[in-house]
Amino acid sequence: MVSFVGLELKNPIIAASASETWNVSDLLKAEKGGAGAVVTKSVGYHSKTEARFVGHPRPRYRLVNKGFSWDPALDKEGAFFSLYRLGEMQAPEEPEQYADVVRAAKEALSIPLIVSLANVWVPPYKEWAKTAKIMEKAGADALELDLSAHPMPKATDPNIVRSVRDAVSLPVIAKMMIGTEDPKEMGPQLEKAGADAICAIGTGPGLCLEVDVQAEKLALQPSFLATGGPWYRPIGLAFIAQLARSVNIPLSGVTGVVTWEDAAKYIMLGATTVQVCAAIYAHGYGTLGEIADGLARFMHAKGYSSVEAFRGKLLDQLVPDWGNLELDAPVAAAVEDRKCTVCGRCIDTCFYDAISLAPSRKSVVIDRGKCDGCGLCVSRCLVGALSMKRFD
Ligand SMILES: Cc1cc2nc3c(=O)[nH]c(=O)nc-3n(C[C@H](O)[C@H](O)[C@H](O)COP(=O)(O)O)c2cc1C
Known part of the structure; x- marks a missing residue:
């Protein structure tokens, strides 16, 4: 068991917000797969206002570099991959419609249901607050705010957190994105704005590209929305470690978690929970339980009775600046x-x-x-x- 923003999770592994958590049947698959909690696909008033987001590019996912790893411990088929994506399906056009999914999911699930909000290109804070209230009423156990979806390239806006914080009494998790802000500076601002926890890091806008050399083709078009997978886990780990040193609220680590070792790394650097996204695309929902079970075995072998017993254990090893080297x-x-x-x-x-x-x-x-x-x-x-x- 692990406590996170007032929720009791049977294990610290959470299915992250993406297509694989966008409807009740998929959320149930995540629960059955072994997740301790789920975060829904982000919902907000975006599809209607942003023509580019209406419709689904096809194909839009491609797993590349499967089976390649520099780390022998990970050298099993598919352990190292990149998930390239071009565009993304959206949750129903209106948050009101998605409230039906949330209601049904709440009814069907026995694990905590975290509902993710986003409002791409809709700056007014009232839209965030409105969506938040709808989801609170529909039965969300907590809200996660995908701040990466705010006008780019500057993404993280603490005012969004404040507006949602003031609108609902649910726990609010602020999700930071890659590459736009210094976590040491932004973390405390999000905490001050009322975030109960910070999740890091979400994918950000980026021109990610891969080539299939034998076929002499692009693996997929340059991704507008960036991608997931172990290739940028070191950046996620660095974010969590820096946040752990600069805020006093719990952290949820996400990016590149494929094995239980990856989850343990995030916890050792300060995370209370760990989220998994691309690995589900690569290995299926059962990977959630495999990660949770592996982590439990590791904890048992090491004599850790809880996540708290080894959370942040490695932070002391961080060299804060060259002066101390x-x-x-x-x-x-x-x-x-x-x-x-x-x-x-x-x-x-x-x-x-x-x-x-x-x-x-x-x-x-x-x-x-x-x-x-x-x-x-x-x-x-x-x-x-x-x-x-x-x-x-
Ligand atoms: C196809 C896809 C869709 C995603 N959609 C969302 C989303 O709607 N909201 C969000 O906060 N993050 C979204 N993400 C980001 C993931 O939740 C996660 O932060 C990111 O993929 C890094 O984790 P990973 O390496 O385990 O994939 C999406 C990721 C992918 C690959």
Whole structure:
């Protein structure tokens, strides 16, 4: 169990807002798949006002780079992919219509129902407040505000949070987008505006493109709405870590969560819940339960009785600025002869010419006088024969 904005979740894994949560049947699939809570597809007064959003481009999704990974732990088919998208289906044109979906979903689901609001190109705050009230009445357990959908490129507007906060008594989660704001500055503003939690990060506008080389075709057109997948998880993790250091409200981490390890990373950097989107497109709804189960096994093995027991555990390791870094530490690479396979990878990429073949030709030798202590050889070694050692 985990508490998040006053809701009790059976596990911290939430199905994120997207097409895969846009109707009752899909929300039920997410619950059956193992989600601790669901966030609906965003709804707002946008389709009517923005002609570009009426109609669905087809095809609009493409999974690329399946099966490719630089991390052997993830090297199972489809563990690493990008979800490219061109345009997006919309929830029904009017929030009033979507209220029927919310009512039915509330009736059918036994897990918390978070309703996502967005109002693309509709700046008046009253539209946000109006939609919020409709969804509160329809039975939403909490609201998530997709701030990425506000006029671009400047997206995050704390006034939206304030207007919704004043209109409803439900918990309000502010969802920040990639690339527009500094989380350290915007996080506190969202908190001050009344957000009960922050979700980071949502996709932002971006020209994402991929090429199918064999077919000599674009994998999809440049995406207007950006995409999901593990390729930008490091940015999501950095957002959460920076938010964790600058606000006192709970965080929900989203972007690139494919495995339970990814979920654990977000929690270790300060998130209370973790959201999953693109991985559902790639692996199906059951991936939610697999992530939740894997996380539970990890927690059991480590003796963590709750998410709180290890939440934010790694934040102390963050180096806040260069001033606190130990520079020019007396470290150099060291080799364990019995492990070395003499593959030559370390010799090839030592920019300091500090590594050479040992006279025995069965290992390598490190010239400590030349070694810069940069650590690249340790990362390049495939058999763990190299490590960094202090010599002070
Ligand atoms: C097809 C698609 C539609 C999405 N629609 C929404 C949306 O309506 N509202 C929202 O807040 N985020 C939306 N997102 C963003 C996701 O909720 C999530 O923040 C993003 O995809 C990153 O997570 P991921 O790497 O797990 O996909 C959408 C993402 C995709 C791929």
